[in-house]
Amino acid sequence: MSKWMHRMHVGITMLILILVTLPLVPLFLGAFSLRMPWPQLIPDSWSLRAWTYMFSSSSGTGEAIITSIGIAMIVTLINLILAIPAADALSRYQFKGKRWIEAVLYAPIIIPAFVSVMGMHLTFIRLGLTESVFGVVLAHLSPSLPYMIRALMISFGTLGFEWEEQGRMLGAGRFQRFRWIVLPHILPGIIAGSGLSMLVSLSQYLITFLVGGGQVVTIPILLFPFASGGDPTIAAAYTLVFAGLAAGALWGLDMILNAYYRKRSRAKSI
Template sequence: MKNKTNLRYKWIVGFFLGILLLPLAVIIIWSFARNWPWPKIFPSDFGMRGWEYFIAPSSKSIQVLLFSLGLSFIVTLAVLVITIPAAKALALYQFRGKRLIEILTFAPIIVPTVAVAMGIHVQFIRMGLANTLIGVVLIHLIPCIPYTVRILKSVFELVGEKMELQARVLGAGKIQTYVYVTLPMILPGIISAGSMAFIVSFSQYFLTFLIGGGKIITFSMLMFPFVQSGDRMLGSVYSVVFILTAFIFLMIIEKLTSRFYKGKLGEYHYV
């Protein structure tokens, strides 16, 4: 009976993995296929035109990709600086207007992005932030904050503040308490929230196009026209690079986090 249950579980897992991986496999094949006419199951004509275009200096694809990574990294750091104290306050403290602040925090997810962005664009023009890198960074904060606050709020609710209070009673200062007590406990949540913020920022097209005014070019802005056009090879190449970039970033973060816990923080029993 147990073997049948395990076999059924493996079939279910394999089925859903197949659903997730099949579109990715099709995109990878398309990135090398010159054409894929119906009703052929596999293309018969392959080429490297899409990848040659991507790595060509004239396309500036690699340069834009590196710029997008740097932009998303800056946005991620800014989001974490803003949302860590905000999430802690919402999770652990009671104050007047708390419920309203929570609603406003999650409003960017509920309210259509177009409506929010158009109003902010007008204000950014008046403030001189339109068509600037700072303006793009600020507009990227809006879709990132709700997700990071939600994740970190749940982490602080789970962790609580008893360990912090105990550390303060034992004579630890604020910085010591945060570095040696709070940070190790909330670090997995920070990694999760930061990863989410990075991916959300990295994938922004409309907000970047609107606020950047075409002067701030990100990888999503390069990819989107190819995806919309009939050139499936180029669209697939940029899609594969986009997916691999996000995947590699998450893997690097996972490895660094594992080493951090096994190394420096392994001696602390509260981890």
């Protein structure tokens, strides 16, 4: 039975890896082809044309990568500051209207994106926030904040108040209780929420296009014209770059979490 279960787990893992990596194969082939007319799966000839263009000084790819990462990091930091007290209140306290507040917070991921974006765009025009990085950052908070709150609510939901009460009885102040009791417990939620927040921010095209007004250029802004029929080869190359940014962000957050737990385990062993 043990060997059968092991083989089943290995088989399921391999199936998941195949399903995840299979869509990347045509993208990889297309990114290194001279041209790849539909519906061909194998290119007629190979070329670095897409990569030469993408990393040329005129393409603006480098600036778009820096802008995309910068906006995603700022959005994630603001989300974290807003989500920690919100998730704490929604998970560990009971108060009137709690369900309505949750419904409002989750509305951006339930209501069709086009509806919320158009209302946001009109409001930002009146406030003079369009065509600026600051406006794009504020706009990215709406679709990404609910994921951060949800991830932290799961962590806060298993915390309770007992450990904090014990810390208070031992003389720990509010900041000390948060630093040594709350923060270590919710760290997995912070990492998970940060990963989701960065992915959602990195992938925003419509919000960035409308609020940024073409002045704030991110990777999706560069990718979309090629993906919509301009040049599938360059679109494939940009898609691989975007996938690399997303994977790099998740890998970095995973490294931070692993380093933290290794440090904790070394401290406990001492």
